Amino acid sequence: MEQQQEIHNGIASRLLEYIKTRSTDQAEGVLRVPSVSYTDPQQWQREMDVIFKRLPILAGLSAEIAQPGQYKTLDLLDTPLLLTRLKDGSVRAMLNVCAHRAMKLAEGSGKCDKFACPYHAWLYGNDGSLIRIAGQETYGEVDKASLALTQLPVYERAGLIFVVLTPGLEVDFAGFLAGMIEDIEALGFADWHYCGNREITGANWKIAYDGYLEGYHFAAAHPQTIHQRTFSNIMGFHFYGPHQLIGFPRKDMDKLSEVPVDELYRYENEGYDFVRTLFPNVSIFVAPEITQVAQLIPGPTVGENRTILHFIHRESPRDEEGRQRNETMMDWLKGVVEAEDYSLGLKVQQGLNSGAHKHVTFGRNEVGNQVFHAWLDHYLAQAPAAAKSSESDEAEVQALLLRYACAIDQRNLAALEQVFAADAVAAYQDIGEFRGPAAIIGLIDSVIARCATTQHLLSNVQVDIRGQRATASSYLQAIYVGTGVHAGELQTLWGEYRDELEKRPEGWRIVRRELRTLHNQGDVGLLA
Numbered sequence: 001m002e003q004q005q006e007i008h009n010g011i012a013s014r015l016l017e018y019i020k021t022r023s024t025d026q027a028e029g030v031l032r033v034p035s036v037s038y039t040d041p042q043q044w045q046r047e048m049d050v051i052f053k054r055l056p057i058l059a060g061l062s063a064e065i066a067q068p069g070q071y072k073t074l075d076l077l078d079t080p081l082l083l084t085r086l087k088d089g090s091v092r093a094m095l096n097v098c099a100h101r102a103m104k105l106a107e108g109s110g111k112c113d114k115f116a117c118p119y120h121a122w123l124y125g126n127d128g129s130l131i132r133i134a135g136q137e138t139y140g141e142v143d144k145a146s147l148a149l150t151q152l153p154v155y156e157r158a159g160l161i162f163v164v165l166t167p168g169l170e171v172d173f174a175g176f177l178a179g180m181i182e183d184i185e186a187l188g189f190a191d192w193h194y195c196g197n198r199e200i201t202g203a204n205w206k207i208a209y210d211g212y213l214e215g216y217h218f219a220a221a222h223p224q225t226i227h228q229r230t231f232s233n234i235m236g237f238h239f240y241g242p243h244q245l246i247g248f249p250r251k252d253m254d255k256l257s258e259v260p261v262d263e264l265y266r267y268e269n270e271g272y273d274f275v276r277t278l279f280p281n282v283s284i285f286v287a288p289e290i291t292q293v294a295q296l297i298p299g300p301t302v303g304e305n306r307t308i309l310h311f312i313h314r315e316s317p318r319d320e321e322g323r324q325r326n327e328t329m330m331d332w333l334k335g336v337v338e339a340e341d342y343s344l345g346l347k348v349q350q351g352l353n354s355g356a357h358k359h360v361t362f363g364r365n366e367v368g369n370q371v372f373h374a375w376l377d378h379y380l381a382q383a384p385a386a387a388k389s390s391e392s393d394e395a396e397v398q399a400l401l402l403r404y405a406c407a408i409d410q411r412n413l414a415a416l417e418q419v420f421a422a423d424a425v426a427a428y429q430d431i432g433e434f435r436g437p438a439a440i441i442g443l444i445d446s447v448i449a450r451c452a453t454t455q456h457l458l459s460n461v462q463v464d465i466r467g468q469r470a471t472a473s474s475y476l477q478a479i480y481v482g483t484g485v486h487a488g489e490l491q492t493l494w495g496e497y498r499d500e501l502e503k504r505p506e507g508w509r510i511v512r513r514e515l516r517t518l519h520n521q522g523d524v525g526l527l528a
Ligand code: FES
Pocket: 098, 099, 100, 101, 102, 103, 117, 118, 119, 120, 121, 122
């Protein structure tokens, strides 16, 4: 909790500063992403297979099926799902497919503890067990236990329900969502009221998602709506692995300029707002009027997505008037997203399809998008079938470094374990030719630049080089000869980095390699 508050304080205080300087969090450089990654059906299929079918994906909100006996159905990609809440309060996620001849068992949502198949009336319990075969005497003897609905791994936490779309696949749920899920949990969604949802359709899922990760477009695309309340192109980020906490200042945020920095966390929605994203496809915007949880569902083809906007509120409406107010607010928000974001997305899709430019370019201010695409590259690089080029090697190295840095930045040992595992099995074809020491320093720095805590510490460090005070030109330089307010903390952070390094000779291949190269160059005494 305390660490969360510190993170929120950090973002809010940067926002206050940026309002004065008209600046924003920035990456070290720009990032080019090939246009085909938004149009290529093969890449899209890999994204589905490697990312959407192997990671915990949001299936719904706890509040949608709050009572025992409640259920909802949902088609996620090509998978028909049935989510139920059992008597004991636990949630089941199952394939919504009858074991007889594959009919869709349930439709919509509702409350019942048994499901009769509409085709031949086989009867199932809401835990998926087959209770009765109609006309069993004529159908013949079968083993009912083996004819249950297919179960999927399901996780419920922070008022959200996640499934893994591959039956039986074990994932490290807590490690994957670490940090971000605690941040969301603190909001208490589990007890909030589910107001309803709205659906919209749009372009490729990444085109749509890119729009949730920056406020650079507010002035041009939302002049009469969002930009009335919120500054354009001022963002503060914190990254929990691939998940993002993004702060946006409201135009009246300077009213908080007298608030002590360590109290700023108390003022979410009173001067600044947060968008919280869950990789790969969820964006949560908490607002006092109503909270929007956008669930992006890719497909059915590469150029399409369906987005369900869920709406929740801290309290149930007191009366019909309150309920109507929620309906109006949901319609309004849906209208804004549809007319001012998704309709632009469709035009972007046309532009990309035209092949006019080989790449799209994310600016230094579009940090969130840069990080999102680095993580996509990371997961895609794990795709066993993908033929690797030296370009994808480089992307993988970069993504891995980013994960190392973020895990350390958050002191997140669970995430760190995952990175070790990935590094230990990764095969880098062209690693031998992987750039020189100068580029490596640059790479480490560009990675570190995306880590909010380290970045904050770094900004308060000066470097003492042979008696001369200067600003650190690199992260490593800052760590080794840093003076100034946060030099000690930075040193501690690096100490943790190094302790972990020493514990695991098999991990850290990338980092070790780079440090050794630097060491051999005699630049800095990094490895004792
Ligand atoms: S398909 Fe369900 S009972 Fe026949």
